[in-house]
Each structure stands twice: as structure tokens, then as C-alpha cells.
Amino acid sequence: MLAIVGHNVVTMRCVFRDDLAVRSSLIIDFFRCQEGKTALHFATNDDAYGVAKLLLDVGADLDAPDEVVVGVTPLRLAVQNQNLNVLQIFLNHHQLVATPERQDFSGAVLLLAVDYEAEEVLQFVVENEYAPVTVCNASGESLLHRAILRRSPQLMELLADLD
Numbered sequence: 001m002l003a004i005v006g007h008n009v010v011t012m013r014c015v016f017r018d019d020l021a022v023r024s025s026l027i028i029d030f031f032r033c034q035e036g037k038t039a040l041h042f043a044t045n046d047d048a049y050g051v052a053k054l055l056l057d058v059g060a061d062l063d064a065p066d067e068v069v070v071g072v073t074p075l076r077l078a079v080q081n082q083n084l085n086v087l088q089i090f091l092n093h094h095q096l097v098a099t100p101e102r103q104d105f106s107g108a109v110l111l112l113a114v115d116y117e118a119e120e121v122l123q124f125v126v127e128n129e130y131a132p133v134t135v136c137n138a139s140g141e142s143l144l145h146r147a148i149l150r151r152s153p154q155l156m157e158l159l160a161d162l163d
Contacts, residue, residue, distance in 0.1 A: 036067030044074040047083040056093050079112045082120045091130050106131035114146045119158055126162045133162045 040060040043051040052074075056062070066072040078087040091106060110131050113121035122143075126133050136142050147155035 036069070038064050038074070040064065040074040041066060041072075041077060044077040044083060044086050045081065047081070047086055049085040049089065052086045053089050056089060062090060062093075075109070076112060076116075079109060079118050079121050080116045082118050084120060084124050087121060087124070091125070104131070104135070107135035110135050110143055111137055111146065114143050114150065114155060117150065117152055117155055119154065122155070122158060123162065133159055 038060065040052060040055045040062070041064075042048075043055055060074075062075050063073050075090060077083070078090060087109070091109065106125055110122060110125050110133075112118075113125065125131055133143060137146075141149075144156060144159045147159055
């Protein structure tokens with residue numbers, strides 16, 4: 001099977017047993033396309049659950065920034081576009097949660113969700129108990145404080161309801 005995602009090539013050889021595809025080998029080209037995006041950027045943007053999971057399993061970098069639009073990572077895209085399927089993969093991915101740099105990965109996702117006013121993401125993360133609504137950033141600002149700074153009554157109400 002061959003899939004071309006942007007200018008990144010994902011090649012997979014499959015063996016079929018009883019109409020089920022069994023993966024036998026995998027080659028992924030992580031080079032960026034002319035737009036500065038990786039394959040994980042495209043998978044996240046298109047809400048392609050299976051492709052995103054496969055890319056993470058073989059070591060794709062969740063924090064790889066877009067080289068054209070500075071600071072746009074696959075994680076930011078998932079939150080901004082409220083792609084809950086892909087976001088769930090990111091939240092469940094054991095290597096991301098277990099690293100010292102990511103001690104509070106789910107809390108960082110909640111802070112991003114407030115920044116992007118992504119109500120579905122806030123609700124999903126809190127209701128599925130990935131992180132509590134009482135999360136604060138390094139400056140001590142709570143989610144509610146950040147929602148007040150954004151002047152978003154909808155977010156303030158949602159956060160109060162989730163608390």
C-alpha cells in the first residue's frame with residue numbers, strides 16, 4: 001500500500017490473512033514538503049486517526065514546528081481544529097506522557113484549548129479525566145483566569161460548569 005501525504009511518502013507492505021491486512025514492513029519519509037509541514041501535520045489537519053497513530057508509533061515528533069507558519073505543531077493543529085480522535089491518540093501516547101519535559105502534558109493541552117477557545121477539547125480532556133479543570137500554567141494562571149483575559153463568557157461558563 002502506498003499513501004502520499006503532501007510531499008511525504010508513507011509506504012507499507014502488507015500480508016493479507018483471512019481478509020485482514022498484517023503489516024510486515026514500513027518506511028516513512030519524514031522530510032518536510034515545500035510548505036514546511038511533516039506527515040503528522042497533514043494527518044492531524046485531516047483528522048486521519050490511523051495515519052496519525054502509525055506515525056506516532058514509528059517516532060514522528062508531535063512538537064515538530066511548521067517551518068512556514070512558525071510555532072504550528074501537530075498538537076496545536078489538533079487542538080485548534082478540535083480533532084478529538086487525533087487528540088486522543090496524542091493524550092494516550094505513552095512516550096509523550098512519560099517524558100520529563102511532558103510532566104503535565106494534558107494540562108498543557110487544556111491551556112492550549114483555552115487559548116484557541118476550543119470548547120470541545122476542554123470538555124473532552126476534563127470529562128475523560130486526562131487533567132483537572134484546576135490546571136495552572138507556570139505563572140500561576142488558571143484556565144478560568146486565561147478565559148477571563150480572553151474575554152470569553154462562553155469559556156468562563158463552561159469552565160465553571162466543569163469545575
